Amino acid sequence: MPTDISPLAPKSYAELPPVTGVRIETAAAGIKYKDRTDVMLMVFDKPAAVAGVFTTSKCPSAPVDFCRSNLTGGRARALVVNSGNANAFTGQKGRAATELTAKSAAAAVGCSQDEVFLASTGVIGEPLDAGKFATVLDQMAASASGDRWLDAARAIMTTDTYPKVATRTAQIDGVTVTLNGMAKGAGMIAPDMATMLSFIVTDAAIDPSALQAMLSRHVGSTFNAVTVDSDTSTSDTLLVFATGAAGEHGAGTIHSASDPQARSFSKALADLMEDLAIQIVRDGEGARKQVEITVTGAASAKAAGRIARSIANSPLVKTAVAGEDANWGRIVMAVGKAGEKAERDKLAIWFGDVRVAVDGERDPDYSEAAASEVMKQEEIAIRVDLGIGRGKARVFTCDLTKAYVEINGDYRS
Amino acid sequence: MPTDISPLAPKSYAELPPVTGVRIETAAAGIKYKDRTDVMLMVFDKPAAVAGVFTTSKCPSAPVDFCRSNLTGGRARALVVNSGNANAFTGQKGRAATELTAKSAAAAVGCSQDEVFLASTGVIGEPLDAGKFATVLDQMAASASGDRWLDAARAIMTTDTYPKVATRTAQIDGVTVTLNGMAKGAGMIAPDMATMLSFIVTDAAIDPSALQAMLSRHVGSTFNAVTVDSDTSTSDTLLVFATGAAGEHGAGTIHSASDPQARSFSKALADLMEDLAIQIVRDGEGARKQVEITVTGAASAKAAGRIARSIANSPLVKTAVAGEDANWGRIVMAVGKAGEKAERDKLAIWFGDVRVAVDGERDPDYSEAAASEVMKQEEIAIRVDLGIGRGKARVFTCDLTKAYVEINGDYRS
Incomplete structure (x- = not known):
């Protein structure tokens, strides 16, 4: 597999500031790759509002099924992502793997399993040995910190040649809030789905329904407007988390996407999503233009x-x-x-x-x-x-x- | 451009017997290629029944528009096909080129312009200099003969690496009739259209409506069941001509596709179409499997x-x-x-x-x-x-x- 970095890679990576309310850690669990990280944990010490969009595939992966189910609660305490194995088309073994991962993450973070979100990317059809996570999640939750964004973006790569990160700020009630995002793409990229994997975190305080409305509004012109090869993955997952930590600095909670106070945030979210989506295209497999x-x-x-x-x-x-x-x-x-x-x-x-x-x-x-x-x-x-x-x-x-x-x-x- | 013959090419080409009622000639008109034939003329000395299916493209070529219009008459005296230029997206110039070609062919063969059928394959968007045909069609009509099938299949090739021909026989009223066919393909091949270019000639006597019914019945499982690259050409044309010459040997005229006497012919037609369609796939651009x-x-x-x-x-x-x-x-x-x-x-x-x-x-x-x-x-x-x-x-x-x-x-x- 070619390992040269795409000629369309950014000259330098955006520097992402910490977002209060989220801590990140990566580890090498040995899922498939050697000598690199392949698992990423985000910990939300207080429940974050969460919204998501997923693949339209009729054969979605086990983690997609799992997230869709947990999304109805609208609250997240942990996100576990692995590369190297998509845990897709793995039948009952796939469901067992998501359950074991959620159980391990919930124990490590100290939350309920329905506050855990999961994503997997890599080969389809191979059983995923979730036991490998169980042994590392405890330590990861303990050592997670706020400055690991680029590490996290690297840990979720498959055939990507560079990590994809972006950051924006917005104003709510005169208070500056931050939006950080990461994505991975490369192949099996087509419209009519969410995207490959992308995770966005903000310290704004936003109700899950308002967050979902803004996310759904912008996905058509951003992630759903990119295509590398017309192939739609079984695993596409885009999740946005709002920790609400900016509330302590005076940023009011956004209850509705049509709230005038949401305007700056919504615009920054759309801009961030477009930035990440275009980064995916620029790292399309073999892309030169x-x-x-x-x-x-x-x-x-x-x-x-x-x-x-x-x-x-x-x-x-x-x-x-x-x-x-x-x-x-x-x-x-x-x-x-x-x-x-x-x-x-x-x-x-x-x-x-x-x-x-x-x-x-x-x-x-x-x-x-x-x-x-x-x-x-x-x-x-x-x-x-x-x-x-x-x-x-x-x-x-x-x-x-x-x-x-x-x-x-x-x-x- | 690679000129190696596809490893999937047939070991030898089918030998096509003459079909009474049709004569063929090829020539090098210098449309685009050097040192090869690029125009093919079929002459039907008596009017042949004709049926056709064409591209579903919303931007069809000028020859496709021309054939669709003439097909309503159901009778053919001449077919002119060129390679090297598709005469597609050529506006008023394209219509003028089809008219000049039809006029030249009608004069050469001694028929009406609405008994002429045309097809062009090659580059899209370049004006086609039909004046180059005018100078060769007279001589071609004079020298055309019954044994030029493989030459004809070569003259219509673009990026094809080998000519595609096939032959079958069928029984009508105990009389053996022949079906000869040729095709060209290579790129811009996808279902939901007729095919690239394919021309089939039989000496059976068949009403145009019955011929059209049998053609339309079989196109779904043959030409429309192949795809090289999902791209649908502006020029796809499949025409079947029935000279009726076998009527002189006692084969009755088929008036309906559901006539029991049509069964053997219909089966042979389907079989011939599948043979040509698969040959197109086996010569898909770059195909190795x-x-x-x-x-x-x-x-x-x-x-x-x-x-x-x-x-x-x-x-x-x-x-x-x-x-x-x-x-x-x-x-x-x-x-x-x-x-x-x-x-x-x-x-x-x-x-x-x-x-x-x-x-x-x-x-x-x-x-x-x-x-x-x-x-x-x-x-x-x-x-x-x-x-x-x-x-x-x-x-x-x-x-x-x-x-x-x-x-x-x-x-x-």
Whole structure:
């Protein structure tokens, strides 16, 4: 497996300040990898409000089932995440593994099992030996501290080539609150799901229902707007925790997403989610280029979204981007196959600022040299205007390179 | 662009006998390629019955629009096909090019323009210089003969590495009739369309409506059951011509697809279509392995089809096959993302005869060695049983290799 860091990796990682109310620890439990951490524990010393979104897969992993069930309580005391094994399609053994992990975590943290949240990422179908957690969680809970964000982001990586972290601040009642987030992605990334794994923590005081409403509002334009390879994981999990510690400094509790006091927080949350989502695309398996696809003038926003995804998921479009080829014929193809209303003779297509096609044919002023120059960039914007309505959508993806095939041809073995 | 012949190419090509009533010629018109033929003409000296299916793309090519219009007449005197340029997304220039080609062909053959059928394959968006045909069609019509099937199949190739031909016979009123077919494929191949380009000719006497009924009945289980890369072309065209010449030997005219005398022909047609469709998959861009995916026990046939296509189009499944990795976790993923009803704990999965998963988890008797042996073969059968109904479907695909990325990273330039 290639271990080179993606050329699209950030030049430096964001420095995440501590968020009062959460402590973090990582450990090497030896699930699959050697010489690296593979388990991460977050401890909330007081119950945190929690909200989440999960994969739409009809074959979800055992931890996804477990989280969905516990989410109804709206309160979290611990989060346990492991890499190397997804605990998916593991039948009764999978349920037993989630129960054992929850039991061990609850004992280590001193909480009830329905305040524990779990996520696993890695190989599907192999039984997960949760006994390996049981031996490390006690020590982890004791030594967890507030400054381990980057370590945590590293511990949850699989084929990711760099850890993904981001931080924002917002104002509530004039008090500054912090939002820290991490994510892991790389492969099996597609829209219509939450994301791979992403965990966001804030010290704001927010009711679970308000937190869920804000999370659900923003997921469509952020995590659900990225695709690496059109494949949707069994394990996608996005959880947001609000410790409420900022309440002690005068930040009032947000009871509703439509509360004017929630505006700054909601905006910061959306911004943080977009930051993490784009980091996932930039570390797509084998990615060398980041691609932003904007569709305008569609019959509806939904139609625009389907057309944008059809373009973003087309292997022919993605290989053309990899080859730095301004092959707009493949964009036409992808628009045509999306199944949404399109009128060939009203289509216009841009690469960057270069309009390559208009009124259903090549732009008479089209410059191959100018389009080629756009394709050489690291970040490429493709825009399609359907010319028939007001529907808009934006999707982020990456190119499809030989390295993707290489990484995925021998991942399991 | 790699020019090696696919390792899945047939050891030898079928020898196609002449079909009375059709003559064929090829020529090098210099559309795009150097030193090869790129235009093919079929002449029907008496009007042949014709039936067709076309791409479902919302942005079809100019020749597809042209054929759809002429198909209402049900009679053909000429077919002109070129490679190197798809005449798609070429606006008013595209319509002018089809009109000029039809006019030239009609003059060369001595027929009306609405008895001419056209197909173009190659780059999208470049204007097609139909003037190049005008100068060669007269001579082609004069020299066309009955034995040029393999030449014709070569002239319509783009990134195909070998020509695709097949032949069958059938009985009508005790008289043997012949069906000859050719196809080209390689990339932009996905279900829910006709196919790339395929042309079938028979000497049977069949009314256009009966011919269309039989064609439409068989396309679902043959051409629409193959996928190389999930991308649907703007130009997919499948035409069947019946010259009726066998009528002179006593084969009665088939007026209805449900006529008992049509049974042998219909079966031979289905068989021929499957043969050509599988040849397309075996020459998928970069293909090294042929994959047959069978889904059983689904809630309905439609659900089974969607699940089978979700597996067949998954980049992660296809790269695993390329890597000879029995990665059944990715099959579970693809079942889960298909959006159709599935019960994780009733799923069973086979690679060849090796059952790798049952009752929602790894088969207790699973042998990694036996599964690996299956993956080393050139033809791989994957079967999924959903265990919840009686819906069945079968889809053919190929693996996703680095050569696919290589071929498509610089196809246009």
